[in-house]
Amino acid sequence: xxxxxxxxxxxxxxxxxxxxxxxxxxxxxxxxxxxxxxxxxxxxxxxxxxxxxxxxxxxxxxxxxxxxxxxxxxxxxxxxxxxxxxxxxxxxxxxxxxxxxxxxxxxxx
Amino acid sequence: xxxxxxxxxxxxxxxxxxxxxxxxxxxxxxxxxxxxxxxxxxxxxxxxxxxxxxxxxxxxxxxxxxxxxxxxxxxxxxxxxxxxxxxxxxxxxxxxxxxxxxxxxxxxxxxxxxx
Numbered sequence: 001x002x003x004x005x006x007x008x009x010x011x012x013x014x015x016x017x018x019x020x021x022x023x024x025x026x027x028x029x030x031x032x033x034x035x036x037x038x039x040x041x042x043x044x045x046x047x048x049x050x051x052x053x054x055x056x057x058x059x060x061x062x063x064x065x066x067x068x069x070x071x072x073x074x075x076x077x078x079x080x081x082x083x084x085x086x087x088x089x090x091x092x093x094x095x096x097x098x099x100x101x102x103x104x105x106x107x108x109x
Numbered sequence: 110x111x112x113x114x115x116x117x118x119x120x121x122x123x124x125x126x127x128x129x130x131x132x133x134x135x136x137x138x139x140x141x142x143x144x145x146x147x148x149x150x151x152x153x154x155x156x157x158x159x160x161x162x163x164x165x166x167x168x169x170x171x172x173x174x175x176x177x178x179x180x181x182x183x184x185x186x187x188x189x190x191x192x193x194x195x196x197x198x199x200x201x202x203x204x205x206x207x208x209x210x211x212x213x214x215x216x217x218x219x220x221x222x223x224x
Contacts, residue, residue: 031206033213043199043215048206086152090210095159096142096167097210101151 003027006087006100014108019074021103023087026068033097034061034072035086043086046072077107110135115200115216122190122223130185130219132200140203140210141183142167143175145196146218152199158183190223197221 007022023032034046047054047061049070054061058077063070074081087100116131134141142157144167154167158177172194174186183202187194198219203210 035213035215041197041218043201043218045212045214048212088152088213095140095165095210096154096157097213098154099144099152101149 002100003091003098004087004089004100006085006103008103009101010104010106012106012108013077015078017077017107019077019081019105019107021072021085021087021105023070023072023100024068025070025087025089027089027098028092029065029068029089030092031090032063032070033088033090034070035088037084037086037102039083046085074105079107079109082106112136113200113202113214113216115198115219117219118217120219120221122187122221124190124192124223126190128187128190130187130198130200130221132183132185132216133181134183134202134214135181136202136204136214137180138202138214139180139205141177142201142203143173143183143185144199144201145169145194146199147196155185155198187221192223195221195223 004025031050033048037043058075060073084102084104086102088097113134139160143155144152153169156175158164161180164175200216201213
């Protein structure tokens with residue numbers, strides 16, 4: 001079993017829908033990252049969080065440390081949000097990140 | 110700032126050949142890492158460095174060497190290429206935040222094919 005599991009693996013929605021992508025992990029962590037990989041292949045960091053909630057534009061990330069779970073929400077989704085979203089965790093005491101397999105999101109106009 | 114740069118963008122090698130993938134960052138980040146990305150596998154850590162002169166193995170280090178003689182550069186060497194090393198390679202850097210790496214900055218990737 002992977003230390004970081006994302007769901008769903010694939011998600012297709014219509015423009016304007018509210019999107020939720022989930023990340024569960026099985027180890028103690030000191031931080032969790034959400035990344036976005038565009039169809040062209042480039043990877044950008046969206047959020048790094050260790051507690052609570054962060055918001056950037058239409059994107060919201062939440063984390064529940066006790067439940068070992070994080071969610072990435074997209075409000076008023078748009079076709080340009082189509083990408084692979086990747087969750088990664090920094091395990092407590094470690095200097096490296098462990099990645100989930102990603103969620104492929106497609107937003108249709 | 111150029112951020113994280115990688116060269117080359119594409120490379121085709123024959124089995125047994127060696128080569129070096131270059132990675133450089135101009136943000137004075139302490140941490141640098143190399144990942145490979147294969148279909149259905151997600152990003153897997155090959156090697157990483159927490160500062161100049163310090164490197165460590167990741168999840169899939171076999172067949173690869175790294176060195177970190179400067180803060181800016183972190184080259185990845187393939188010693189004797191094998192078809193199993195066909196992949197997309199990403200270099201990333203992070204500034205230290207607290208006791209570990211902070212926000213990650215990724216290079217554009219190198220698509221390597223070994224025939």
